[in-house]
Amino acid sequence: DIQMTQSPSTLSASVGDRVTITCRASQSISSWLAWYQQKPGKAPKLLIYKASTLESGVPSRFSGSGSGTEFTLTISSLQPDDFATYYCQQYDLYPLTFGGGTKVEIK
Amino acid sequence: EVQLVESGGGLVQPGGSLRLSCAASGFTFSDHYMDWVRQAPGKGLEWVGRIRNKANSYTTEYAASVKGRFTISRDDSENSLSLQMNSLKSEDAAVYYCTRVGVKRLPDYWGQGTLVTVSS
Numbered sequence: 001d002i003q004m005t006q007s008p009s010t011l012s013a014s015v016g017d018r019v020t021i022t023c024r025a026s027q028s029i030s031s032w033l034a035w036y037q038q039k040p041g042k043a044p045k046l047l048i049y050k051a052s053t054l055e056s057g058v059p060s061r062f063s064g065s066g067s068g069t070e071f072t073l074t075i076s077s078l079q080p081d082d083f084a085t086y087y088c089q090q091y092d093l094y095p096l097t098f099g100g101g102t103k104v105e106i107k
Numbered sequence: 108e109v110q111l112v113e114s115g116g117g118l119v120q121p122g123g124s125l126r127l128s129c130a131a132s133g134f135t136f137s138d139h140y141m142d143w144v145r146q147a148p149g150k151g152l153e154w155v156g157r158i159r160n161k162a163n164s165y166t167t168e169y170a171a172s173v174k175g176r177f178t179i180s181r182d183d184s185e186n187s188l189s190l191q192m193n194s195l196k197s198e199d200a201a202v203y204y205c206t207r208v209g210v211k212r213l214p215d216y217w218g219q220g221t222l223v224t225v226s227s
Contacts, residue, residue, distance in 0.1 A: 001171070032212075034211075034213050036152075038152075042219075043204055043217035043218065043219055043220060044152065044204075044214075044217055045217075046213070046214070046215050049211045049213060049215075050211070055215070087151065087152055089152070089154075089213065091212055091213040094157075094168045095154055095168070095169075095170045095171065096142075096154040096157075096213070097154065098151055098152040098153065098154065099151070100151050101151045101152075
């Protein structure tokens with residue numbers, strides 16, 4: 001199975017900060033990587049797919065980059081609505097696997 | 108509007124069985140692959156499995172942790188997805204999400220989830 005490792009596991013930041021979350025795959029997954037946002041008690045929401053393509057309706061302050069084994073999710077200017085947990089997921093090979101999550105907290 | 112509504116969660120004893128259902132609406136259900144994803148309390152997301160569409164012979168894929176115990180099925184005439192869970196273990200306790208697999212090859216719409224508790 002492909003292991004997905006996210007860092008950091010927790011991130012404390014302030015409104016307006018630039019935030020970067022990293023996701024590493026245990027083997028190359030080309031660009032078959034997605035990012036989801038999850039708020040407490042809610043289902044995850046798709047933000048980015050194919051490593052860098054923004055899902056319709058997602059604010060442009062979110063961006064994704066990377067290919068192969070190294071990927072990043074960047075929030076250019078953190079907004080109050082962005083405090084949540086973020087997960088990466090590879091969908092190159094079965095079984096699909098998720099990273100352990102990064103919780104973005106208010107500093 | 109795409110809607111996915113799970114049902115069937117509850118309390119079950121270790122070794123027991125439970126069947127989850129997902130009612131889909133707002134899209135052509137028969138065209139899409141469908142996934143189940145679960146989340147143990149306070150933990151991360153775990154992909155459970157996938158069922159393909161009729162054009163791909165309704166074939167399935169499963170996570171190793173549930174293979175041989177869980178079965179995914181669908182009824183395109185009822186726009187319904189099911190997850191039959193047998194030989195349940197304490198580690199199967201989680202919120203189970205029904206998800207639609209879009210043209211992007213990954214879950215793009217999620218239901219609200221149904222909670223399964225495994226305890227004696």
